[in-house]
Amino acid sequence: MTACDISGKRKSLPRTPTIPAPACADMALKLTPGLSFLLQRLPLLSLPFLVGVALPRLASTPLWVSFLAGVLTLPSVAAGYIIYTNWRNERAAAALGARLIPRVKGNSIGNVDILKQMQYNRKFGYPADGLGEAIEDLGPTVNIRVLWMATNLTVEPEHIKLILATDFNNYVKGERFQYNMRSVLGTGVFNSDGEGWKFHRQMTRPFFNRDRISHFDIFDRHAQDVVAHIKQRNRAGYAVDFQVPYSNSKWMPSKLTLRYLKDLIGRFTMDSASEFLFDSCINSLKAHLPYPHNVPPSSLPIPPTDPVAIAATRFTDAFTEAMLRISEREVLGRIWPLFEIAGDKTKRAMGVISEYLDPIIQKAVDKKRGGGMRAMATDEEKDGMSLLDEMLDQTDDPQVLKDEMLNMLLAGRDTTMHTLTVVIYFFTMYPDIYRRARDETLAQIGPTRRPTYEDVKELKFLRAVINETMRLYPSVPFNVRENIQATTWPSPDPSDPRPLYIPAGSKLAYSVFMMHRRKDLWGPDAEEFDPDRFLDDRVKQYLLKNAFQFLPFNAGPRICLGQQFAYNEMSFMLVRLLQSFTSFERDEAAFAPAALPPPEWAALQGRKGVDRVRFALHLTMSTKGGLWVRAVEAE
Numbered sequence: 308m309t310a311c312d313i314s315g316k317r318k319s320l321p322r323t324p325t326i327p328a329p330a331c332a333d334m335a336l337k338l339t340p341g342l343s344f345l346l347q348r349l350p351l352l353s354l355p356f357l358v359g360v361a362l363p364r365l366a367s368t369p370l371w372v373s374f375l376a377g378v379l380t381l382p383s384v385a386a387g388y389i390i391y392t393n394w395r396n397e398r399a400a401a402a403l404g405a406r407l408i409p410r411v412k413g414n415s416i417g418n419v420d421i422l423k424q425m426q427y428n429r430k431f432g433y434p435a436d437g438l439g440e441a442i443e444d445l446g447p448t449v450n451i452r453v454l455w456m457a458t459n460l461t462v463e464p465e466h467i468k469l470i471l472a473t474d475f476n477n478y479v480k481g482e483r484f485q486y487n488m489r490s491v492l493g494t495g496v497f498n499s500d501g502e503g504w505k506f507h508r509q510m511t512r513p514f515f516n517r518d519r520i521s522h523f524d525i526f527d528r529h530a531q532d533v534v535a536h537i538k539q540r541n542r543a544g545y546a547v548d549f550q551v552p553y554s555n556s557k558w559m560p561s562k563l564t565l566r567y568l569k570d571l572i573g574r575f576t577m578d579s580a581s582e583f584l585f586d587s588c589i590n591s592l593k594a595h596l597p598y599p600h601n602v603p604p605s606s607l608p609i610p611p612t613d614p615v616a617i618a619a620t621r622f623t624d625a626f627t628e629a630m631l632r633i634s635e636r637e638v639l640g641r642i643w644p645l646f647e648i649a650g651d652k653t654k655r656a657m658g659v660i661s662e663y664l665d666p667i668i669q670k671a672v673d674k675k676r677g678g679g680m681r682a683m684a685t686d687e688e689k690d691g692m693s694l695l696d697e698m699l700d701q702t703d704d705p706q707v708l709k710d711e712m713l714n715m716l717l718a719g720r721d722t723t724m725h726t727l728t729v730v731i732y733f734f735t736m737y738p739d740i741y742r743r744a745r746d747e748t749l750a751q752i753g754p755t756r757r758p759t760y761e762d763v764k765e766l767k768f769l770r771a772v773i774n775e776t777m778r779l780y781p782s783v784p785f786n787v788r789e790n791i792q793a794t795t796w797p798s799p800d801p802s803d804p805r806p807l808y809i810p811a812g813s814k815l816a817y818s819v820f821m822m823h824r825r826k827d828l829w830g831p832d833a834e835e836f837d838p839d840r841f842l843d844d845r846v847k848q849y850l851l852k853n854a855f856q857f858l859p860f861n862a863g864p865r866i867c868l869g870q871q872f873a874y875n876e877m878s879f880m881l882v883r884l885l886q887s888f889t890s891f892e893r894d895e896a897a898f899a900p901a902a903l904p905p906p907e908w909a910a911l912q913g914r915k916g917v918d919r920v921r922f923a924l925h926l927t928m929s930t931k932g933g934l935w936v937r938a939v940e941a942e
């Protein structure tokens with residue numbers, strides 16, 4: 308690959324590294340994921356069966372006995388393998404003076420009861436239901452086995468620090484995780500390790516190094532649209548959904564997105580992200596907003612026929628669907644391909660996404676190749692450039708560019724959308740907090756002026772509100788890694804100082820959601836929403852003692868690239884809302900009944916007993932039934 312620099316000389320560009328894909332991914336290109344999964348395992352599964360059948364035949368046993376022996380061989384071999392692996396791990400741990408991670412005990416074979424409970428909690432429960440009890444009983448790092456597959460879950464800052472920072476090179480996203488995500492995220496920055504990851508990260512990092520005026524132009528345009536939508540709907544007498552679904556839509560593509568479709572703020576973050584990423588706004592804010600479930604269908608306006616609105620809805624639905632499909636694969640674990648025997652479930656959504664994105668990327672590549680875009684622009688010129696334009700300085704491989712755009716869209720939409728939605732939710736719960744944030748905003752910026760980067764830095768209380776929101780409801784509540792080499796972690800239990808042994812290739816989950824609520828790390832009021840904990844003595848008392856106990860953006864070499872950008876985007880949107888409205892109220896009648904917490908939760912301790920919306924977990928977090936609000940306009 309070559310490109311022209313400003314002087315017209317040909318310059319070679321860094322080559323896109325070849326990122327190895329597992330064999331199963333190659334096969335999956337031709338076969339469905341399920342068939343490819345079965346074919347690869349066929350020899351492994353059939354060998355014990357054939358041996359089991361053949362051996363009794365040597366002793367001339369009847370055919371049915373041989374067949375039965377063949378059938379029983381498979382579970383016997385599997386059980387033998389599990390017993391051997393346990394024994395080997397125990398010995399390896401003992402040789403190092405270590406112990407195995409305490410194991411959560413179920414009450415049935417294969418811990419099917421735990422699996423059922425987890426599935427129930429995922430659908431109807433509160434985030435981390437069930438896991439909190441296990442951590443309380445066994446300590447902050449536990450081993451959970453379901454159907455003989457183990458996951459180690461930790462909420463211990465020292466252990467998370469090892470994974471993310473101090474022993475970074477020993478922990479990877481891993482081939483298994485990457486295969487689950489590959490049909491959507493390709494080999495982009497989220498979904499790669501080693502050299503591939505370094506290549507993607509160094510390619511995108513410069514874009515986030517500076518605050519750009521053009522980004523505030525983008526935020527402002529879309530923030531104005533959001534404010535206008537709220538005013539319009541409220542004036543017409545309806546609540547407006549800040550995020551998620553509605554049950555009476557006529558233009559919803561599938562049951563799946565019906566549960567999760569992002570709304571007003573999701574449209575703000577989607578439109579902003581598409582504009583700064585590839586300079587082509589999705590225009591989802593131009594599409595029609597949903598109406599509350601209790602508006603009779605007969606009084607709903609006719610669904611939009613405007614092609615821009617339809618295309619925007621199609622793209623956002625497809626994007627949401629693709630993200631949900633890959634997060635379902637994570638939940639199903641290693642056996643997810645068996646649920647995709649008939650075909651790749653991301654294919655339909657990816658078709659729609661590609662239809663939209665491919666021409667944009669191809670056009671940029673053609674322009675670059677045809678010399679229509681100067682390579683290596685100056686910093687000043689770069690201010691108005693999209694990430695796609697900037698990346699063209701480094702590669703013109705359309706697949707690499709597409710992967711990166713999709714990774715960034717995921718990073719840039721759902722995380723900020725969730726945080727903004729929860730901030731508004733907390734504003735509806737705690738009007739005093741809203742008043743303080745509004746007073747601060749009006750004192751610093753006034754009722755109409757557009758905020759600058761300097762203004763945003765001065766809004767200390769607003770920053771504390773955002774941090775406290777991300778403490779209680781971090782956008783990425785659970786995350787996973789795998790360790791390459793066997794290792795040990797320091798014991799979290801003072802009464803048993805033996806370190807914990809982690810066999811090579813273990814699945815390691817860490818939950819910042821749960822860590823952020825630990826009373827021993829945050830004080831007895833850890834579950835209360837109190838932004839002042841980021842401003843008063845408690846900063847010294849708790850947070851400064853261990854910076855790894857607050858990790859909404861991760862830490863170490865893979866720390867979120869868009870952290871500063873996200874603070875700017877969220878603050879900008881919030882400033883525009885604080886300037887435009889004197890208060891926000893939740894309209895509970897507008898929530899579908901199943902979207903509200905069940906009445907029996909009100910008697911419970913902690914946030915579960917207090918919260919008035921329900922939260923769903925997929926790759927990122929969101930509210931389950933939307934956030935329906937009304938706002939009072941400022942004079």
Ligand code: HEM
Nearest residue numbers: 496718719722723726782783859860861865867868869873
């Ligand atoms: C409230 C907003 C945000 C939160 C809470 C957040 C959080 C995170 C977290 C937890 C990770 C680590 C994921 C992992 O390693 O598995 C991450 C990674 C990343 N984030 Fe963000 N993020 C936010 C907004 C953004 C935005 C707006 C962008 C850019 C458009 C962005 C770009 C990235 C990128 C590129 C990575 C991958 C870094 C890597 O693997 O090297 N994020 N983010």
